[in-house]
Amino acid sequence: MNWLERQLDRLRSSNPLVADGVLAVIFTAVGVATAFGQGGREGSREPGALLVVTALVTCAPIAIRRRTPLVALVISSLGILVHILVGWPEGSLPLAVLFLTYTVGAWCTLRKAVAGLAVVSTTIVVLGFSDSPGLDAVGVFTLLAQFTAAWAIGVALRNRRAATEALVREADKRAEAERQSAARALAEERLGIAHELHDVVAHSMSVIAVQAGVGAHVLDERPEQAKAALEAISATSRGTLTEMRRLLGVLRDSEGARSQAPAPGLGDLPRLVDDVRAVGVPATLHVEGTADGVHAGIELSAYRVVQEALTNVLKHAGKPTRIDVTVRHLPGSLTVEVTDDGRGLAARSSNGGAADAPADGSGHGLVGMRERVELWGGELSVGPAPGGGYRVKALLPYGDAE
Structure with missing residues (x-):
C-alpha cells in the first residue's frame, strides 16, 4: 500500500x-x-x-x-x-x-x-x-450518512484550502508592501545624502574657488593676503573633509547606525558667515529670540538653507557689498533669511540661478532647499529683495515636530 x-x-x-x-x-x-x-x-x-x-x-x-x-x-x-x-x-x-x-x-x-x-x-x-x-430503511439512512460525511469532509478541506490561500495572498501583499516601503526609504535616504553632499561640497568649493582667485591675484604684490587666502582654503578643506567623513560614516554604519558626530545646526551658522567674510564679502549674522525646543532635523534644514543661499551668492551674485543672515525664533516656528545687494533675479536667471531651478544646474540647489523646508511643513520664498539684490527666506514650524 x-x-x-x-x-x-x-x-x-x-x-x-x-x-x-x-x-x-x-x-x-x-x-x-x-x-x-x-x-x-x-x-x-x-x-x-x-x-x-x-x-x-x-x-x-x-x-x-x-x-x-x-x-x-x-x-x-x-x-x-x-x-x-x-x-x-x-x-x-x-x-x-x-x-x-x-x-x-x-x-x-x-x-x-x-x-x-x-x-x-x-x-x-x-x-x-x-x-x-x-x-431497507436502515441501509438507506446509513448510506446517506456515509455519503454526507464524505461530502462534508470535502467541503471542510475546500474551506481550509481557501483560507490558506487567502493567508498566503495576504502575506504576499504584506511582503510586497514592505519591499516597496524599504525601496522608498532607501530612495529617500539616497536623496537626503545627495542633498547633504551637494550642500557641503558646493559651499566649500565656492569658498575655495574665490579664495584661490584672490590668492593668485595678489600673490606677487601682497603675499600676506595670499597667505591668508591659502590658510582659508586649508581651513575650508579640513571642514569639508570632516563633513564628508560624517556622511560616509552614515553609509558605512551597519544596521542603520548613525555616526556619532553631531549634524550641523544653528550654532554652526557663525562659521558659515566667517567663511563668506574670509573671501572679502562683508557679511553679518543677526539672531532674534532664543532657540527653545527646536528639533535637530529642523536645525539641520535651516543650516543647509543658509549654506546653499550663501553658496549661490558667491557663485551668482557678482560682487555683492553686503550679505545679511537673519535668524528669527518665533513662537512655534523658526525663520531664516539671507539677503544680498548683488545682481537681481533676472541676472541670476541668465546664469543658471532662477528661483525655480537649481542654482548650479545640478538638480540639487534651490530644489533641494525647497524639499528640505517642505519636509517639515514649511515655506520657502526666493526672489528679488526690496531695494535690489536677492533674498532667500525659509519658514520652518516646529511646534509639532517630534
Whole structure:
C-alpha cells in the first residue's frame, strides 16, 4: 500500500490528470473483480458482460473529476443506479461514487456541491424504494450518512484550502508592501545624502574657488593676503573633509547606525558667515529670540538653507557689498533669511540661478532647499529683495515636530 501511495503521489505531482486516469482504471478493475466475485449472491443476477459497461460508466468519470466534478458525479450516479436496478452485485463500485461525492465537496463551489449531494441522495432514495437487496430503511439512512460525511469532509478541506490561500495572498501583499516601503526609504535616504553632499561640497568649493582667485591675484604684490587666502582654503578643506567623513560614516554604519558626530545646526551658522567674510564679502549674522525646543532635523534644514543661499551668492551674485543672515525664533516656528545687494533675479536667471531651478544646474540647489523646508511643513520664498539684490527666506514650524 505504501508503494502504491508513493506511485500515486509521483503521478499527482507530475500530472494530476494522469493520476486521475490511473485512479479510474484501478477503481474500474477492482469494482469489476469484486462484482464478479459476488456472483450468485442471493437476490442478485449472475454477472454478465454488460456488467463491465455499467462499471465503466460508474468509475470512468473519476478521470475527469478535476475538470468537471459535478458532471462526473452525475454520470457515476447514473451508472451505479442502472447497475443495481438491473440486479447485478455491486462489489466495490459504490466506493467510486463515494469518492466523487468527496471530490464535489472539495472542488466545487458551495452551490454546485449542494447540487451534487442532492444527486447522490436522490440516487440512494430511489434505490431504497426499488427493493434492492440490503437497502431497507436502515441501509438507506446509513448510506446517506456515509455519503454526507464524505461530502462534508470535502467541503471542510475546500474551506481550509481557501483560507490558506487567502493567508498566503495576504502575506504576499504584506511582503510586497514592505519591499516597496524599504525601496522608498532607501530612495529617500539616497536623496537626503545627495542633498547633504551637494550642500557641503558646493559651499566649500565656492569658498575655495574665490579664495584661490584672490590668492593668485595678489600673490606677487601682497603675499600676506595670499597667505591668508591659502590658510582659508586649508581651513575650508579640513571642514569639508570632516563633513564628508560624517556622511560616509552614515553609509558605512551597519544596521542603520548613525555616526556619532553631531549634524550641523544653528550654532554652526557663525562659521558659515566667517567663511563668506574670509573671501572679502562683508557679511553679518543677526539672531532674534532664543532657540527653545527646536528639533535637530529642523536645525539641520535651516543650516543647509543658509549654506546653499550663501553658496549661490558667491557663485551668482557678482560682487555683492553686503550679505545679511537673519535668524528669527518665533513662537512655534523658526525663520531664516539671507539677503544680498548683488545682481537681481533676472541676472541670476541668465546664469543658471532662477528661483525655480537649481542654482548650479545640478538638480540639487534651490530644489533641494525647497524639499528640505517642505519636509517639515514649511515655506520657502526666493526672489528679488526690496531695494535690489536677492533674498532667500525659509519658514520652518516646529511646534509639532517630534
